[in-house]
Amino acid sequence: MKSLPRLGINIDHIATIRNARGGDHPDPIAGAYAAIQAGADGITAHLREDRRHMRDEDMVRLQLLCESENIPLNMEMAATTEMLKIALELKPKAVCIVPERREERTTEGGLDVAAGHNTIAPIVRALKDNGSRVSLFIEAVEPQIQAAARSGADVVEFHTGAYAHALDDGDEIKADAYVEAFTQSAKLAASLGLEVHFGHGLTYENVSRIADIPECMELNIGHFIIGEAIFLGLDPAISEMRRIVMDSRES
Numbered sequence: 001m002k003s004l005p006r007l008g009i010n011i012d013h014i015a016t017i018r019n020a021r022g023g024d025h026p027d028p029i030a031g032a033y034a035a036i037q038a039g040a041d042g043i044t045a046h047l048r049e050d051r052r053h054m055r056d057e058d059m060v061r062l063q064l065l066c067e068s069e070n071i072p073l074n075m076e077m078a079a080t081t082e083m084l085k086i087a088l089e090l091k092p093k094a095v096c097i098v099p100e101r102r103e104e105r106t107t108e109g110g111l112d113v114a115a116g117h118n119t120i121a122p123i124v125r126a127l128k129d130n131g132s133r134v135s136l137f138i139e140a141v142e143p144q145i146q147a148a149a150r151s152g153a154d155v156v157e158f159h160t161g162a163y164a165h166a167l168d169d170g171d172e173i174k175a176d177a178y179v180e181a182f183t184q185s186a187k188l189a190a191s192l193g194l195e196v197h198f199g200h201g202l203t204y205e206n207v208s209r210i211a212d213i214p215e216c217m218e219l220n221i222g223h224f225i226i227g228e229a230i231f232l233g234l235d236p237a238i239s240e241m242r243r244i245v246m247d248s249r250e251s
């Protein structure tokens with residue numbers, strides 16, 4: 001059996017539900033604790049510029065929880081001075097730099113590392129010097145992979161959103177083309193010394209083909225699992241995802 005990819009659980013949307021009423025319930029940190037008890041290998045949370053889900057104090061509490069549970073916190077952030085300052089103070093085990101536009105519903109498209117080298121590379125360096133493992137959320141295309149390697153990042157996370165949409169639309173040919181691109185891109189990234197992760201829009205239906213890519217070391221999954229948890233509870237929802245990932249590696 002090939003080694004299993006780690007399962008990072010993104011808890012942003014527990015905070016989305018909390019924020020709908022502006023109070024403290026449901027507490028995303030309690031959700032993170034439940035996810036850890038259910039076997040999450042890491043907790044991911046995105047501190048957005050507009051604080052639409054996670055709040056600054058959530059990140060502090062999450063870091064304390066993850067430290068005490070010996071589980072990595074993966075902080076997603078935009079490449080801005082404000083976020084860099086927060087990440088340097090927080091010292092999460094991992095940081096994933098993502099593109100961010102205020103008007104978008106979620107993280108649409110990957111980071112343009114090739115065009116943004118002069119902004120991104122110093123941020124990568126500062127975070128690494130501060131002890132965080134740094135990942136860049138990119139499209140699986142060669143120029144971005146090469147640029148990610150030049151920036152000094154440790155990891156690339158390939159954006160699986162368009163692949164997920166292709167399957168939602170029933171376009172198997174397009175989805176297969178994405179899987180082929182992920183497979184080749186993962187090989188290239190690994191040959192450049194980059195660890196390979198995948199995330200965005202992953203579900204029970206579409207995760208197998210991604211988990212099956214040999215270089216896939218981590219999957220970051222949020223919206224679908226939090227949605228399923230409404231029906232099943234967090235523990236069974238995570239366990240089922242873990243089972244599907246395990247089966248895809250064994251087959």
Ligand code: PXP
Pocket residue numbers: 010012046076096098106107137157198199200201202220221222223224
């Ligand atoms: N990975 C990254 C870098 C993301 O920005 C997101 C969404 O915040 C995810 C993974 C998780 O995506 P989803 O919530 O669609 O599972």
